[in-house]
Amino acid sequence: MINNYPVVMQSPLFKGVGMDDLNNVFSSIHYRIKKYDADQIIAFEGDEVKCLYILLKGSVKGEMMDPSGKTIKIEDILPPKPLAIAFVFGSANKFPVNIVSNEPSELLVIEKADALKLFSNNEQILQNFLNVISSRSQFLTQKIKMLSFQTIKGKLANFFLQETKGEAIDFVLNKSQNALAELFGVARPSIGRAFKEMNDDGFIHIKGKSVRIINIQGLRSYLST
Missing domain, CATH: 2.60.120.10 (Jelly Rolls)
Structure with missing residues (x-):
């Protein structure tokens, strides 16, 4: 039964x-x-x-x-x-x-x-x-849309923009770096490097799972690379 x-x-x-x-x-x-x-x-x-x-x-x-x-x-x-x-x-x-x-x-x-x-x-x-x-x-x-972006930073930028609906806000990352690596089909260390580069560029600030979007236009610039 x-x-x-x-x-x-x-x-x-x-x-x-x-x-x-x-x-x-x-x-x-x-x-x-x-x-x-x-x-x-x-x-x-x-x-x-x-x-x-x-x-x-x-x-x-x-x-x-x-x-x-x-x-x-x-x-x-x-x-x-x-x-x-x-x-x-x-x-x-x-x-x-x-x-x-x-x-x-x-x-x-x-x-x-x-x-x-x-x-x-x-x-x-x-x-x-x-x-x-x-x-x-x-x-x-x-x-498919995420995979269409050639660079890892482009994939991450699209993910962040989707999560925040294109607004400069703080949000909590709901996926681990391992989960993001699987989602994008890339190696786990590549995600960590991309996070650091985006942080160094001044477009985002990441601390643990907390992400602050600082520069929306800067993020969008990754989509064309």
Whole structure:
């Protein structure tokens, strides 16, 4: 029974849906729980996304190979997030990256036909699904925009401008330097050097996780380099 997994209620796909309603809609569909060992491949890049997958326990990561054969981690995924939800439907419904378990993990697996039953049986679940894939598309669009800037300082400047909505204000950095390095696809020390250079240029002041934007135009000048 789905009520054996209360974490399901915390999934963005089932936000606002009570456990009784969840049990009712799940009683009308087929689903299964799949278990994976640590470091086990869940899906390969290019595999067809045949089901709706929601992580119930453990953690998994998305990773890909660069042209030199080096493995690059794209992101870690924790419960109760769905996997490759934007690729369940559509003509190019392939996993965009390899999915690998970080530790022993469990997935809720729902076939596409049954996922459609979920959406048709509960309007809130359908609305949540549309919100999740829209948010994911917006995130990917923002990430592509960040990667389009050639220099690390350009990437950081764009990130700061997005965080502050283009205003000269103080804010708390919500990502570690490691997380920023992964987001931009660069080495961790490069982020530290870029912070120091931007600070030395007098455009920002950084102390710990506190960032003060001093010169907005100066930051924008990085976007064209």
